[in-house]
Amino acid sequence: MSEQLIIQLLVSGLGMGFIFALIAIGLTLIYGVMGVVNFAHGEFIMLGMYATYLAYVTWGVDPVLSLPLVVALMFCFGLVVYYVLIRRVLQGSMQSQIFATFGLMVFLQAAAQFVMGADYFAVRNSWLSGVVKLDGVVLPVPHIAAVVGASLATVLLYLLVFRTSVGRQLRAASQDAQAAATLGINGSLMYAFAWGIGAACVGVAASLLANFYYIFPRVGAVFVLLAYVAVALGGFGSIHGALLAGVLIGLMQVVIGFFVSSELKYVPVYLLYLAVVLVRPRGLFGRS
Amino acid sequence: MIQTTSSPSRAPLVALVVVGAILLLLPLVIADRPFELRMATLVLLFATMGQGWNVLGGYGGQISIGHGLYFGLGAYTSAVLSVKFGVNPWLGLPLAILVPTLYAVAIGIPCFRLRGHYFVIATLVVAESMFQVFTVWDWVGAAIGLELPVRPDGWLNFQFHRDKTPYYYLALGLLAVVTFGIWRMGQSRLGFLLRAVRDDEEALRSLGFSPQVYKSIAMAISAAILGAAGVFHTQYVLFVDPFSVLGLHLSVLVALFAILGGAGTLFGPILGAAILVPLSEYSRVAFSGSGRNVDLLIYGFLIMVIAVYRPDGVIGWLSRSAGSRRRAGASMKGQGQ
Numbered sequence: 001m002s003e004q005l006i007i008q009l010l011v012s013g014l015g016m017g018f019i020f021a022l023i024a025i026g027l028t029l030i031y032g033v034m035g036v037v038n039f040a041h042g043e044f045i046m047l048g049m050y051a052t053y054l055a056y057v058t059w060g061v062d063p064v065l066s067l068p069l070v071v072a073l074m075f076c077f078g079l080v081v082y083y084v085l086i087r088r089v090l091q092g093s094m095q096s097q098i099f100a101t102f103g104l105m106v107f108l109q110a111a112a113q114f115v116m117g118a119d120y121f122a123v124r125n126s127w128l129s130g131v132v133k134l135d136g137v138v139l140p141v142p143h144i145a146a147v148v149g150a151s152l153a154t155v156l157l158y159l160l161v162f163r164t165s166v167g168r169q170l171r172a173a174s175q176d177a178q179a180a181a182t183l184g185i186n187g188s189l190m191y192a193f194a195w196g197i198g199a200a201c202v203g204v205a206a207s208l209l210a211n212f213y214y215i216f217p218r219v220g221a222v223f224v225l226l227a228y229v230a231v232a233l234g235g236f237g238s239i240h241g242a243l244l245a246g247v248l249i250g251l252m253q254v255v256i257g258f259f260v261s262s263e264l265k266y267v268p269v270y271l272l273y274l275a276v277v278l279v280r281p282r283g284l285f286g287r288s
Numbered sequence: 289m290i291q292t293t294s295s296p297s298r299a300p301l302v303a304l305v306v307v308g309a310i311l312l313l314l315p316l317v318i319a320d321r322p323f324e325l326r327m328a329t330l331v332l333l334f335a336t337m338g339q340g341w342n343v344l345g346g347y348g349g350q351i352s353i354g355h356g357l358y359f360g361l362g363a364y365t366s367a368v369l370s371v372k373f374g375v376n377p378w379l380g381l382p383l384a385i386l387v388p389t390l391y392a393v394a395i396g397i398p399c400f401r402l403r404g405h406y407f408v409i410a411t412l413v414v415a416e417s418m419f420q421v422f423t424v425w426d427w428v429g430a431a432i433g434l435e436l437p438v439r440p441d442g443w444l445n446f447q448f449h450r451d452k453t454p455y456y457y458l459a460l461g462l463l464a465v466v467t468f469g470i471w472r473m474g475q476s477r478l479g480f481l482l483r484a485v486r487d488d489e490e491a492l493r494s495l496g497f498s499p500q501v502y503k504s505i506a507m508a509i510s511a512a513i514l515g516a517a518g519v520f521h522t523q524y525v526l527f528v529d530p531f532s533v534l535g536l537h538l539s540v541l542v543a544l545f546a547i548l549g550g551a552g553t554l555f556g557p558i559l560g561a562a563i564l565v566p567l568s569e570y571s572r573v574a575f576s577g578s579g580r581n582v583d584l585l586i587y588g589f590l591i592m593v594i595a596v597y598r599p600d601g602v603i604g605w606l607s608r609s610a611g612s613r614r615r616a617g618a619s620m621k622g623q624g625q
Contacts, residue, residue, distance in 0.1 A: 089596055099594070103589070106540075107585060109583040110585040114585055264415075266420060
């Protein structure tokens, strides 16, 4: 196997990996702050992809330019979901929380199909299309953009969470909500913020994905299942864990998809997850 | 007022007899109406599946979103035995129940080490990997699935082509047996220990019991019921494919029926299926041809509303409002004296 091939696999693996990582970080951030798993996270991806697509075909705004817009839109959507739905089940049992977000998943999927139909759409001939040839290495531009964009977004997110006052408050609320409240941190605001940021992460991932992936009502399921695995593998609530596991899973599924079977590329990832939690039930970086 | 509310203990028995009689006689009314008969059969089938889920999820408190897997394994085992080996469905039944049961127990060994959301995600992952394996496994028809050979009409072959009423009675019988079994289980030591697993695992452990063992037993019972339902489904539609018997939506629906009705209650899953299946079927017909999934739109909305306002299900709501009526009656009586 040639060097070119290794580079190609590495780039598309890292591209997918950082996208999984972004989605997983959004999930784990929400979980870390309030202990809720968002089962509608995949549908957030779907909404972000449709938004990118619609901006492109109706106003001719290229995905590169609409990215900040999509991210802002998703941030607001996250806030709305928190205030309209999640806030009302926070005091409830785990099962009512699971089913609230499951209901949202079913609802958003059906709503997308209601409005857009079941057809597959694609963003064609955007700025980020085509391939780059370097020394015999053929690299699809959208994959390079995914690596650059998603890793950049991850860095920004890290700065936000670990270097700003808002991030400190978020982490405080996630470590001990009551102690944080006595220090004057508004818990409900932090919860809303976690949903906003979680959805915004997905917005970045969706906008990058829209350049090279088909858009249809169920598209979220493809990505989110692996994001759940990344979150559980990394340890619920751990941002480092989600990042590491997301990138690992992205690389794994690309390599397995190339060498073994493209239909079964996810199964070894699932097996790896089961093997890890068998040894470490809390995942790689989970708190006990 | 006191007369009407003073015999709450006999009320469930009366209700049971009335509902039982209605279910037994229902085909007299709808036997020549295929749509209603099919829907009634589906309600019974889904109620059975919900009961199965409820053993582990409701009584044992282990939320699984992968129970479609055991339904699918039962359905596939029955289909494979019939198509590949020409085995009579009745003779194949024990094996078709055994396969998902053993698989579930094996899966339980790693998964029951996990708690809370880790367990939920693990059930999801296990079911989804099996779904993907079946979509590429050529021997069982891969994504296309298997079609069962059509055999002469009759109880011996478990196939009824002209009059579908026997399917209805088979589903009713299965549900009755399962419900009776779960009722007995609920009153037994096992039922008590299972609820203890749900309510306080540590306390149970400190008393010297192994929660893992009781979770595994619940998982086995649960999977066996789902497997039996899968066999019925295969013989009813004479066809299996990964999407229709192993799809993720099934796992979600099964849990949903139980939770909507009331998780951990005997009649919750039946009530849940009786409400949601007709809702889905009628809205599908009402908006048919639009291809716009209005039924799922309503479903999703309803799930959110229930999660927010009735998290303990319809049964919990009914019994609570009945309880407050009784209390209101009692306090009125007190004021009168």
